[in-house]
Amino acid sequence: MAELKPDSATTVRPGEELDLAVLNPFLNDAVPGFGNITECRQFPGGYSNLTYLLKTDAGTQEFVLRRPPFGATIKGGHDMGREFRVLSLLRSAGYPKIPEPVIFCDDETVLGCPFYVMKRVAGVxxxxxxxxxxxxxxxxxxxxxxxxxxxxxxxxxIDIQKTGLVQLGKPEGYVRRQVEGWHRRYLNAQTDDLPDMDTLARWLTEHLPPENPPTLLHNDYKYDNVVLNPADLTDIRAVLDWEMCTVGDPMMDVGTVLSYWAEVADGVFEKSFNLTWLPGNLTRQEFADRYAERSGRDLSAILYYYIFGLFKNSVVIQQIYSRYQKGLTQDPRFAELLTGVQALARKGTKSIEHNKMR
Known part of the structure; x- marks a missing residue:
């Protein structure tokens, strides 16, 4: 086995640099003992919010800064203040598998956007x-x-009532609001005529299931959002990327996970953003079966939530592609994203046709 090194950052991409001349004095004033930033690098993964590694001259503790992508205008999808609040609530509730939040800044004169800083949890x-x-x-x-x-x-x-996490959202009618909201987002970001996307939106609207008792939802739960212990990869040290966390039907979380869960027979695009197709991984159905067994919840309607997950992921990709088309971001990875929207939408319509996860 190759050496399992902690996740590493690389050189900041051109055009996505942080203004350290402004950031340093702000953090020095706002966070006692923070020190001056001596190194700023960027984590290369992800297509949405930008994540930077900060090292300072004040000690060995490393920090991570999160900010929205350049050119983003979708406040609901890039709400740094909300993500910081979620981490703070989870920490107060005693949930240990999160990075410790340090400071949130909504003063856009610092970096031109809201951002927050947290302590780094190193791992694989x-x-x-x-x-x-x-x-x-x-x-x-x-x-x-x-x-x-x-x-x-x-x-x-996690008990959302006792911990106060219930305040993160309005669980009643959550599924319907999500379907309607993501459909609106798609229409706002649409660049091409994609009949499969129209089919999915219509099917989701016409087949709304009864909602399950609400729980905390991560809403972006996948391998590259968890930090593993290098000495024992089955030990999850931290869960990352809480920007879409809310409360609602837990099957929406499961469906989203399964929509990321590529299998060996899936296409190149699906395999490009998850490694679940590697030998040994559970299949989508095995994941659902284990979740049902361990949670005691009914997953008989899991196809609906899987279809929703595919639709939501397609919309997210479409939004990124739309920003690229408008010249709001120059990341070359975004040029071919429309084929990803098409691939996921087709997977959804095939699942509907076969009445099972495809």
Whole structure:
């Protein structure tokens, strides 16, 4: 097995640099003992919010700064203040698997946008483009995927009433609002005529299921949003990227996970953003079965939530592609994203046609 090193940052992409001349004095004034930033690098993964590694001259503690992508105008999808609030609430509730939040800044004279800083949790992050090189055994991969399921069950078991997390959203009517909201987002970002997307939107509207009792929802739960212990990859040290966290039907979380969950027979695009197709991983159905067993929840309507997950992911990709088309971002990875929207939408319509997850 290749050496399992903590997730590393690289050189900041051109055009996405942070203005340290403004950021340094702000953090020095706002956070006692923070020190001056001596190194700023960027984590390369992800297509949405930008994440930077900060090292200072004040000690060995490293920090992570999160900010929206340049050119983003979708406040609901890039709400740094909300993500910081979620981390603060989870910390107050005693949930240990999160980075410690440090400071939130909504003064746009600092970086031109809201942002927040948290302490870094070092560890292994299994990204689609690097994990195959680690040569993780099929047996270990299976145990990691099982841990991912079990940790999701634990998240959904948090008492949202006693912890105050219920204030993060309005669980009643959550599924309907999500379907309607993501359909609106798609129409606002649409660049091409994609009949499969229209089919999915119509089917989701016409087949709304009865809602399950609400739980905490992460809403972007996948391998590259968890930090693993290098000494024991089945040990999840932290869950990252809480920007879309809310409360609602837990099956929406499960469906989103499954929509990311590529299998060996899936296409190149699906495999490009998750490594669940590597030998040993649970299949989508095995993931659902283990979740049902460990949580005691009914997953008989899981197809609906899987279809929603595919539709939501397609819309997110469409939004990014739309920004690229308008010249609001120059990241070359975004040029071919329309094919990803088409691939996921087609997977959804095929699942409807066969009445099972495809």
């Amino acid at each position: 992050i299994l990204r689609a483009h690097t994990a195959p090189k680690m040569a993780i055994s099929a047996e270990t991969m299976r145990r990691i995927s099982e841990s991912l399921v079990d940790n999701l069950v634990q998240l959904h078991d």
